[in-house]
Amino acid sequence: MTQARPLGVALIGTGFMGKCHAMAWRNVATVFGGAHPRLQVLCDMPDRAEAMAAQFGFARGTDDWRQAVADPQVDVVSITTPNGLHRPMAEAALRAGKHVWLEKPMALTLADAQAMADLAADHPGQVTLLGYNYLRSPAFQAARDLVAKGAIGRLLAFRGVYDEDYSADPLLPWSWRMTHEGGGLGALGDLGCHLVSLMVALMGPVDQVTAMTQIAVPQRPSPQGPRAVENEDSALALIRFASGAQGSFATSRVARGRKCRLQWEVHGGDGTLVFDQENMNELWVHQAGQPGFVRHLTGPEQPDFAAFCPGAGHNFGFNEQKVIECRDLMRAIEGQGPATPDFAQGLEIERVIHAMAASDGRTVTMKEFQG
Structure with a gap:
């Protein structure tokens, strides 16, 4: 249309x-x-x-x-x-x-x-x-293309971390973010869902999770006195993907000194990819036969970078990702392709983080969280 x-x-x-x-x-x-x-x-x-x-x-x-x-x-x-x-x-x-x-x-x-x-x-x-x-980062898009082309071979494992410290101070006042009624999940809903979106885009569907959550600061000050924190400050999980590959996952909103530590790596039979959002203009690639990793700077050869800047190494930024997302939305409205993740795909992300929240150390299969 x-x-x-x-x-x-x-x-x-x-x-x-x-x-x-x-x-x-x-x-x-x-x-x-x-x-x-x-x-x-x-x-x-x-x-x-x-x-x-x-x-x-x-x-x-x-x-x-x-x-x-x-x-x-x-x-x-x-x-x-x-x-x-x-x-x-x-x-x-x-x-x-x-x-x-x-x-x-x-x-x-x-x-x-x-x-x-x-x-x-x-x-x-x-x-x-x-x-x-974060799915729109040129470096991430390049990584996903490498995976799709088989550049690192059969996928074996994913390791991901998303840590920030915006709730690390125990004197930080209580807010709606810390309640089930106002915020829903805690670190999993704020941060972990981003990591899941990247993980699934690279590795495919999740089959099962074994997770633990923690409330590091059980009470927060408020004008009415101390109030309980209801949702998790951090979460750790082991993952089995539908492909048989394995994964590890960690997220925290109380990790002192971390500002946007969104780091992930993918291990394949023929190579490894490594990315860190705090250095979002770098993608590190190792392929079999190389002595080590090669640092690739974002540049016009990566998806969507050239629309913003013609010069390699001229850094991309957080807000530029959102412009690409807006472009993708407009294209979908015009009938030029799907918008992803849409609500159906977003539901699958929600299933993963809610399975992690419910796990409490037991292995949960995603079939248990189907509608």
């Missing part, structure tokens, strides 16, 4: 990822060509909506998300709100006939994610896309 008019956009939320979405919508046509989207309405709290709409370049602001979703000038809704609002907003947008770009995690619970995927399946003409932006 081809849009008769440029896409009309509603953005709900103006925090870290809301601003990231706004920059992507404003820059996507500059980078990749085509019509500039119409930035129609921005939704946030009453004291922020109008000011942020002006700052982000939207035609108007509102504090009523239902009004934003229902606006007839809006074709696609970007949802960057706290996790507990993901399901009602996404479902309202789908029922209003809109396409949906939703930040991860998909939902608070596996049941919520299943319901969202089911509703999306009932609206096949509407595109859904989840915000797993």
Whole structure:
């Protein structure tokens, strides 16, 4: 399908990822060509909506998300709100006939994610896309191409870590992120789902997990006194993929000194790939017959890099990944290919992290988490 008019956009939320979405919508046509989207309405709290709409370049602001979703000038809704609002907003947008770009995690619970995927399946003409932006890194895309071409042979193992320290201070105040009702899962939902998205894209489906979780700081200060932390601060897992390959997985929001330690490596029969998001412009490749690893800098030969910059070694960044994600969404809306991960694929990611949360040291098969 081809849009008769440029896409009309509603953005709900103006925090870290809301601003990231706004920059992507404003820059996507500059980078990749085509019509500039119409930035129609921005939704946030009453004291922020109008000011942020002006700052982000939207035609108007509102504090009523239902009004934003229902606006007839809006074709696609970007949802960057706290996790507990993901399901009602996404479902309202789908029922209003809109396409949906939703930040991860998909939902608070596996049941919520299943319901969202089911509703999306009932609206096949509407595109859904989840915000797993690390999949768009040119280095990651190059790594996935190498795996697909068999450059490192049969896949044997995956090792992955995603650590940050934003909750390491025990005096950090209690917040909705630390509750099942407001945040859902903890480190698994905030960070681990990103690692799962990369892991599955490289290795294929997960068959079983054996995991443990930990609440490192059981209580946090609040104006009402100490309040309990309900979801995990960290998680560790051993993984068996459907292919028979094995994996290890670790994630933490209390790892002192770690800022965005998203590191993974893939071991194959004929080579190894290594990546570190804190050095996101490098992909390290070893192939049989080489004495060691070769450092590959991001450059125009890698997917999508040249659209931003013609010079190799001129660093790519976090927000540029989101521009590529926005481009992929627009292409899918225009019928030029699938948007991935959509809600159906996102449900599979949710199954993995919820299986890890439920494991408590026992081996859990993914069949136990099928709808």
